[in-house]
Amino acid sequence: MKNKRSITSRKWTDRLVRAFSIFAVAVAVMSMLWVICTVIYYGHRALRPSFLLNPSRPYGIPGGGIANALLGTIAITFGAALIAVPPAILGGIYLSEYKDRRVICSILRFSATVMMGMPSVIIGLFVYMIVVVSSGHFSGFAGSVALAIIMFPVVMRNTEDMLGLVPYTLREAALAMGMTRTRTTLRIVCFAARRGLLTGVLLALSRVSGETAPLLFTALFSDSWPTTYFSGPTANMPVLITEYATNSPFAEMHQAGWGAALVVMLLVLTINIATRLLIRGQADGH
Template structure:
C-alpha cells in the first residue's frame, strides 16, 4: 500500500516536470520561431542600398529605410533627453528624502499606474497636448510620448538602485562636511552609476520598438527627417505597421520584414550589450 502511494507521488512529480520542460521548450521555441521568421524573411533586404535610401510611396521600387532609421534614432534620443534628467531627480527624491512618506508612497502608486498605462493612451494624451494645439504631427511629439513611457520606469529603477547604496557612505560624506546635494550627486549617484545606466538603457531599448504611441504623434513620412519639430517624422515601428497592413504589394511586405529585422537587431543589441556590460546586481530585499 505504502509502496503504491510513493509510486504515485513520484509519478505525479515526473509528470509535472515533463510539463515544465514542455513549457520551457514552448517558450524558447516560440522565440526561436519568431526570430527565425524575422531573419529568414528580412534576409532579402540585406543590402547596402536598403539602409541608405529613404522609403518611397506605395508601389514604387527601390525604397529603403534610411529615413525611418534616422527618425527612430532621433525620436528615441529626444525622448531620453526629455525623460532622463527629471526621472533621475524624481528617483533621488523618493530614495533620499524621506520626510513625507505618505506623499512618497502616493507618488510610487502613481508611477505604478503609469507603468501599467496602455501605451496607446499615451499617444492620445500627447496628441491632445501637443499635436492639436500646434496643428501638426511632429517627431518631437513622438519623443514626448516615449518620454512619458520612460519616465516612471527610470524613476523606479533609480530609486531601487540608490536605496541599495549603504548608509555608511552617506554618513561618512556628510561627516566630512559635504552638503546634502553634493553627497547625493557625487557619492550616492556615482556609486550606483552602473545600476542607473542599466535602467536607462533598458528603458531605451523598450521604447525604441514602441509603435502605438507614435501612430498619432510622429506619424510617418517618406521624407528625410529634416523638420523634427514641425513635421511628421519617419520612424521604424510605424513604417513596419504601414507596410504590413496597408499594402497589397509583396515587395512592401518584404521591406516590412527587413525593417522588422533591423528593429529587432537594434533592440536586442542594446539589451544584450547592457546586460553583458553591467551584469545585473541581484536585488537585496
C-alpha cells in the first residue's frame, strides 16, 4: 500500500509518551516522599513524651514542648469549622437545590471562586483590621474567623458537588411521598450525601490546619495554655513552627520546630487517609 506510515515510528512515539508520563509520576511521588522523609528524619528526635505533654517555654529555656500549641491549633481549627460549616453547607444546599435561581447562584458561585483564590495573607490582614484592631487584642478566636473565611467557599462548593451527585429521582421520590422540599433536602438528599459532606469538611479542616499567614495577624503566639482563646494571643502549631525554625538561635528550638512539623504532618495525613477511607465507603454504596 502507498503512503503507509512506519509502524516503528508510531511505536516509538507511544513508548516516548509513556516514558514521559512515568517520569512525571515518579517526580511527583518522589517529591512527596522526600518531604515526608525529611520531616521524619529531623523531627523524630524531638518526639519525647515531655515534648508532647509540656507547654512551650520562652526562648532559651529548655524543656519546652508543644502541648499548648497543639491544643491551640485544635481549638482554632474547630472554632473555624463551627463558624464556617453551617453556613457553608446551607449555601451549598442553595446552590445545588435551587440552581434554577440562576442569577443568585451565579453570583454566589463567582464569589466563592474569587474567595478560594484569595491569598490567605490578605484574609489575615482583613481579620486583623476587623477583629483584632476593633477588639484591641490578638486572639485565637480571630484566628478561627480567618480560617473560617478560608474554609467557607471550599466547603460550600464541595457541598454543592456532593449534593449534585445524588440522583434527581431520589428527590422526586421523596416529594412524591408527600414530603416538603425542606425535609426532602435535609433528611433524604443531605443524608444520602453525608459521607461526601463530611469528607469535604475534613479536607477543608486539614487544609486550614497548616495555614500560617492568617494566624500571624490574628492568633499570634503565646507560651501559655490556650485559655486565652477569646482574650489574647493563643498558641498554635504553624506559628510555633515558623518562629522556632526561623527566629531562634537555639539548636534545641530548631529541633522542636521540626518535631512540631512532624506532628502537624502526621495530623494532616491522618485526616486525609481517614477521608479516603470514607470516600471508599461511599463508593461501596453505603
